[in-house]
Amino acid sequence: MSVAHALRWGVSDTHTMVRRYVIGLTKTPEVLFFTTVQPVLFVLLFAGVFGGSIDAPGGNYAEYLMPGVFVQTAAFAIAVTGSAVALDVRRGVVDRFRSLPMAPTAVLAGRAVADLLLTTVSLAVLSGFGLLVGWQPHAGFPQVIAAYLVLLAFAFAVTWLGVYVGLVVRAPEVASQASLFTVIPLVFLSNLYVPIDTLPGWVRPLAAWNPVSALVSTVRDLFGNSDRHIAESFPGRYPELVALISIGLLLAVFVPLSVAKFHRADR
Amino acid sequence: MIIAEKLVKTYGEVRAVDGLDLLVPQGTVFGLLGPNGAGKTTSVRMLASLCAPDSGRAVVAGIDVVRKPREVRKVMGLAGQYSAVDDNLTGRQNLDMIGRLHHLGAAAARTRAEELLRRFDLVDAADRQARGYSGGMRRRLDLAGALVGRPRVLFLDEPTTGLDPRSRQQLWDVVQDLADTGTTVLLTTQYLEEADRLAAEIAVVDGGRIIAQGSPERLKADVGGGRLEVTLREQAHLAVAIEVLGSLAGVRPRPHPELTRVDVPTDDGELLVAAVRALDAAGVRVVDIALRRPTLDDVFLALTGRAAERGAA
Ligand SMILES: Nc1ncnc2c1ncn2[C@@H]1O[C@H](COP(=O)(O)OP(=O)(O)OP(=O)(O)O)[C@@H](O)[C@H]1O
Ligand SMILES: [Mg+2]
Numbered sequence: 001m002s003v004a005h006a007l008r009w010g011v012s013d014t015h016t017m018v019r020r021y022v023i024g025l026t027k028t029p030e031v032l033f034f035t036t037v038q039p040v041l042f043v044l045l046f047a048g049v050f051g052g053s054i055d056a057p058g059g060n061y062a063e064y065l066m067p068g069v070f071v072q073t074a075a076f077a078i079a080v081t082g083s084a085v086a087l088d089v090r091r092g093v094v095d096r097f098r099s100l101p102m103a104p105t106a107v108l109a110g111r112a113v114a115d116l117l118l119t120t121v122s123l124a125v126l127s128g129f130g131l132l133v134g135w136q137p138h139a140g141f142p143q144v145i146a147a148y149l150v151l152l153a154f155a156f157a158v159t160w161l162g163v164y165v166g167l168v169v170r171a172p173e174v175a176s177q178a179s180l181f182t183v184i185p186l187v188f189l190s191n192l193y194v195p196i197d198t199l200p201g202w203v204r205p206l207a208a209w210n211p212v213s214a215l216v217s218t219v220r221d222l223f224g225n226s227d228r229h230i231a232e233s234f235p236g237r238y239p240e241l242v243a244l245i246s247i248g249l250l251l252a253v254f255v256p257l258s259v260a261k262f263h264r265a266d267r
Numbered sequence: 268m269i270i271a272e273k274l275v276k277t278y279g280e281v282r283a284v285d286g287l288d289l290l291v292p293q294g295t296v297f298g299l300l301g302p303n304g305a306g307k308t309t310s311v312r313m314l315a316s317l318c319a320p321d322s323g324r325a326v327v328a329g330i331d332v333v334r335k336p337r338e339v340r341k342v343m344g345l346a347g348q349y350s351a352v353d354d355n356l357t358g359r360q361n362l363d364m365i366g367r368l369h370h371l372g373a374a375a376a377r378t379r380a381e382e383l384l385r386r387f388d389l390v391d392a393a394d395r396q397a398r399g400y401s402g403g404m405r406r407r408l409d410l411a412g413a414l415v416g417r418p419r420v421l422f423l424d425e426p427t428t429g430l431d432p433r434s435r436q437q438l439w440d441v442v443q444d445l446a447d448t449g450t451t452v453l454l455t456t457q458y459l460e461e462a463d464r465l466a467a468e469i470a471v472v473d474g475g476r477i478i479a480q481g482s483p484e485r486l487k488a489d490v491g492g493g494r495l496e497v498t499l500r501e502q503a504h505l506a507v508a509i510e511v512l513g514s515l516a517g518v519r520p521r522p523h524p525e526l527t528r529v530d531v532p533t534d535d536g537e538l539l540v541a542a543v544r545a546l547d548a549a550g551v552r553v554v555d556i557a558l559r560r561p562t563l564d565d566v567f568l569a570l571t572g573r574a575a576e577r578g579a580a
Contacts, residue, residue, distance in 0.1 A: 009370060016367045024355035027396065096351035096412065098317050101340040102368040264318070 017110025058226025082179030085166025
């Protein structure tokens with residue numbers, strides 16, 4: 001089979017799979033509801049609890065917080081991916097797909113694309129909500145687009161981590177928790193809610209080198225929302241570089257791992 | 268045609284399949300009969316290219332399964348042990364999706380879905396979400412999914428477990444039909460009756476090995492067919508019961524260890540009526556009397572001298 005031929009079927013099969021997942025998402029609106037409402041709740045809670053007490057760079061906590069919650073939303077979408085993949089394995093749906101002459105990677109790629117669409121909707125709703133509570137971008141249109149592209153690239157990359165966890169854990173009941181476990185420490189030990197220099201001393205080096213911090217800084221910079229960089233650390237000086245490398249690494253590691261695991265998928 | 272040569276698959280210490288040899292000629296139905304944990308699913312998954320054997324060779328429709336899984340998938344169909352149905356899609360959408368993944372093209376996929384919905388009596392439920400389907404409907408939808416690509420070789424892993432008698436009968440008819448039109452079918456089952464009904468050849472598996480193989484007639488002859496099972500109220504009546512039943516049947520009945528049950532090997536339904544009358548006349552009080560067909564347990568008892576093991580699964 002020629003490469004062009006394989007590619008054509010790969011794209012066509014992925015399209016078929018995305019359709020399947022999107023129909024699934026529309027039939028379970030609670031997934032869309034909770035993945036969208038949860039970050040809104042986080043904004044309300046954090047802005048309400050910390051809003052007054054945090055000495056936010058730029059003086060506006062909503063402006064500081066929103067880019068972080070965007071990143072968090074992209075990261076937490078992993079829970080949906082992990083449990084959906086595990087459920088497919090458990091139900092034997094993966095066996096069914098693997099018994100078909102389709103492009104096997106299309107099953108996973110379809111999932112990743114569908115979850116990216118889900119995150120896109122969540123980010124759109126959350127952006128609207130952010131505008132209501134006083135957040136707004138201060139950069140030009142191209143930078144704002146770039147900010148969203150970085151967020152979506154991160155969302156896509158982190159989905160593959162969720163795919164892998166789902167394939168490894170196999171128990172749908174724990175897969176969503178297990179996938180969240182992989183991102184929760186990264187999200188909380190970072191500059192996402194508060195500036196690094198206000199964190200306890202032992203957390204600061206971790207937070208400075210945490211790729212999530214670099215990602216959040218990158219998004220803040222692109223939106224033109226104030227940030228306080230930790231200039232003495234490499235990631236503090238070059239957050240864009242660290243963010244892009246992290247996204248690339250996530251993909252380079254978890255796409256092949258997931259594909260290999262899928263070929264050996266077992267109930 | 269399906270060929271397996273010395274297939275082995277181990278999971279840690281467990282030898283799930285331990286040297287499986289099979290030859291299923293084109294257009295015939297082959298039954299793998301075995302209790303839980305015998306290695307039926309593992310065998311099917313290896314033959315259907317879903318998991319790689321540790322050693323051995325598998326050839327399906329002339330294609331080496333390990334070397335060319337993609338080619339094998341074009342000519343085979345699989346209905347796994349658990350109905351692989353997408354709950355969020357309707358029955359029609361499920362089949363349509365599988366048709367597209369077979370690269371039939373949108374129009375042909377739709378037509379094929381329609382055909383199969385009709386064949387499996389799912390037309391009325393076609394546009395309802397599969398989530399609301401009964402167990403039998405899911406099973407039928409899953410089997411329909413296995414047939415979308417018009418497979419030459421069909422693998423069915425316990426296709427009728429959990430089905431009511433009517434659905435089971437329906438499914439048997441479909442399998443018979445497929446075999447009659449040249450499809451090669453390998454099915455696993457825990458029911459001797461099912462293997463007997465459908466398969467030209469049966470292999471009994473236990474602990475990953477084939478412990479007996481042959482036509483249903485031969486296996487049943489080994490097992491000795493059915494039996495009349497009589498349960499007595501009082502142990503004291505045992506001797507009388509054995510004598511009465513023995514003279515009726517012309518063979519010596521077997522008393523059970525608990526000494527209130529007697530088995531008489533027979534396939535004759537009339538013996539039951541005669542036995543009731545004769546035992547009553549002899550003053551033997553009977554709690555239960557029934558004609559039992561041979562089960563997997565009987566096959567095991569006859570073949571191995573022990574009851575079928577219920578595996579870890
Ligand atoms: N993925 C796995 N990991 C570990 N052990 C496994 C795995 N799959 C099967 N086994 C073991 O291999 C043996 C055979 O299992 P298999 O599922 O093939 O049996 P089966 O005949 O299909 O049983 P059942 O009637 O319960 O479906 C069992 O002891 C089982 O525990
Ligand atoms: Mg099984």
